[in-house]
Amino acid sequence: MTVHERKAGSALSCSELLEAYRASGARADNPSRIAFEGVGGKDVYNIAAPIRENGADIIPGRVESRDSEHSDVIFFTEQAGKWLPVEDAPVLALQDPFHCRIGGELVLGGVEIYPHPEREDALMWRTVFYRGSGIRDLKPFFKGPDGMKDIRLVELPDGSVGVFTRPQGEKGGRGKIGFARVASLDALTKKVIDDAPLLEGQFAEGEWGGANEAHLLKDGRVGVLGHTACFDEAGDRHYYPMAFVFDPRDASFTGMAIIAERSRFLPGPSKRPDLQDVVFSGGLVRREDGSALLYAGISDADAQTLVIADPFAGL
Numbered sequence: 001m002t003v004h005e006r007k008a009g010s011a012l013s014c015s016e017l018l019e020a021y022r023a024s025g026a027r028a029d030n031p032s033r034i035a036f037e038g039v040g041g042k043d044v045y046n047i048a049a050p051i052r053e054n055g056a057d058i059i060p061g062r063v064e065s066r067d068s069e070h071s072d073v074i075f076f077t078e079q080a081g082k083w084l085p086v087e088d089a090p091v092l093a094l095q096d097p098f099h100c101r102i103g104g105e106l107v108l109g110g111v112e113i114y115p116h117p118e119r120e121d122a123l124m125w126r127t128v129f130y131r132g133s134g135i136r137d138l139k140p141f142f143k144g145p146d147g148m149k150d151i152r153l154v155e156l157p158d159g160s161v162g163v164f165t166r167p168q169g170e171k172g173g174r175g176k177i178g179f180a181r182v183a184s185l186d187a188l189t190k191k192v193i194d195d196a197p198l199l200e201g202q203f204a205e206g207e208w209g210g211a212n213e214a215h216l217l218k219d220g221r222v223g224v225l226g227h228t229a230c231f232d233e234a235g236d237r238h239y240y241p242m243a244f245v246f247d248p249r250d251a252s253f254t255g256m257a258i259i260a261e262r263s264r265f266l267p268g269p270s271k272r273p274d275l276q277d278v279v280f281s282g283g284l285v286r287r288e289d290g291s292a293l294l295y296a297g298i299s300d301a302d303a304q305t306l307v308i309a310d311p312f313a314g315l
């Protein structure tokens with residue numbers, strides 16, 4: 001079953017979505033670890049799908065020590081089967097990179113951490129955005145609201161910009177997806193993001209999720225690659241890649257479907273024991289044969305790809 005065949009309704013829990021995924025016999029082929037080098041033994045994880053620039057694929061990845069949350073985003077290109085840092089490319093003090101193209105420009109974002117303004121020895125975070133013709137001339141142009149990750153942008157057919165948000169706290173609990181649209185990148189404001197209506201009924205009580213990448217589909221709708229997540233009774237985290245289809249014309253959306261799980265990837269390291277069952281949806285490269293290559297961060301310590309059925313096949 002493709003995502004667009006699932007009807008929206010009452011929120012299904014992670015366990016219910018996972019049961020449906022396993023029962024579907026969904027394709028999960030050729031798991032492969034991406035061989036990153038040239039970073040002094042640090043972990044590379046929570047990658048994005050490749051940026052195509054000057055005939056080469058460039059992967060932005062989160063690079064950090066196993067015992068730290070302080071990371072850099074480094075750009076990598078493949079050389080003789082190994083992915084090495086791109087010479088003369090910027091190194092950005094961010095986590096969890098993502099990118100899209102709007103108005104012909106490359107837009108790249110990530111999560112910036114900084115000291116919490118009220119709590120000593122605590123960190124705060126926000127999503128920041130850069131724009132440019134390519135990776136070497138990226139310039140910062142917008143910072144999202146304090147405490148909000150998973151803001152994603154997509155250029156819509158009329159040239160306006162769709163904005164997926166992920167508030168937490170009083171409005172969003174542990175994290176829910178919202179949506180707004182603005183006329184252009186220059187019209188993006190914190191107020192627009194804070195005021196974005198939620199997509200109600202997506203996540204079960206006590207669970208959370210967010211958008212990771214948005215694909216404009218042929219019929220004007222948007223295919224959303226995201227994640228849905230929960231805690232188990234032991235306090236361990238479980239993150240699953242999911243997808244759904246959103247219509248920006250009337251804010252309707254399909255039910256979400258899990259599209260992969262940790263056990264379908266290769267065994268590997270974990271940053272902490274409670275993060276073993278974490279798959280971060282980095283990006284999706286859709287193929288003409290109806291398959292797609294899922295780029296994913298694994299267990300906050302690894303980066304892999306997996307061939308799956310395109311969740312937006314035919315759209």
